[in-house]
Each structure stands twice: as structure tokens, then as C-alpha cells.
């Protein structure tokens with residue numbers, strides 16, 4: 411009779427341990443993707459300067475890149491004339507897109523429009539795109 415009670419207790423402990431372990435695994439599986447989404451990217455965001463090459467930026471076109479862990483964009487409106495911006499919309503933070511045919515930036519979230527010099531030309535953005543410092547060195551473009 412005592413042996414049966416011991417077996418039942420051991421089974422309860424074993425079942426409790428298994429369920430506790432399963433619960434921990436499921437909780438970790440649910441928390442990890444959220445943590446990865448919220449955590450800053452582990453890339454070169456600490457770099458204060460990004461080096462690009464002139465041939466990465468087409469004339470009349472745009473090249474998107476990461477600057478300090480955030481989206482940025484550089485455009486070349488005239489040969490050798492490069493201008494870089496944060497690609498983060500000043501309204502609610504969506505990433506703008508370059509519309510080459512219209513030579514402007516469109517924010518897809520609320521149809522904010524920015525000119526090629528970053529000024530607001532339509533929609534709800536309250537401020538121009540943040541301009542980033544650009545300097546040229548031979549075939550390289552230094553941003554930041």
C-alpha cells in the first residue's frame with residue numbers, strides 16, 4: 411500500500427517536471443521572436459560613418475543602406491552630386507521609397523511626399539527628412 415502511494419507521488423513529480431519543462435520551452439519559443447523583433451540589430455550600427463562607392467548610386471536613382479542601425483538613402487541627382495538622408499519618415503517612422511520617375515520620396519504608410527532635397531511636399535510629415543553629412547574621397551562616398 412505504501413509502495414503504491416510512492417509510485418503515485420513519483421509519477422506526479424515526473425509529470426510536473428515534464429509539464430514544467432514543456433511550458434518553459436513553449437514560453438521561450440513565444441518570447442524569442444518578440445525579443446528578436448524588439449532588440450536592435452546586431453550589425454554595424456555603432457559605426458559613425460558608412461563608406462559607399464560612387465557606382466552604387468545610379469544617376470537619378472537611390473541607394474538604400476543602414477546608418478547607425480537605421481535605414482538611410484543616398485541619391486545622385488546630377489553627376490557627382492550626392493545627397494544622403496535618413497530614410498525614416500518624420501511622421502510616424504515608416505521607411506520612405508524613392509520614386510525615380512517623379513524624382514521624389516513617397517512614404518507608403520500615409521502617402522507622405524518629400525522632394526529630392528528632403529522637403530515635405532505633401533501628406534502629414536511635419537518635418538523634412540533628416541539630412542546626413544556626405545563627403546567624397548576618390549571613388550568612395552563617406553556618409554556621416
Ligand code: FES
Pocket residue numbers: 499500501502503504517518519520521522533534535
Ligand atoms: S509615417 Fe510617413 S506619412 Fe505617416
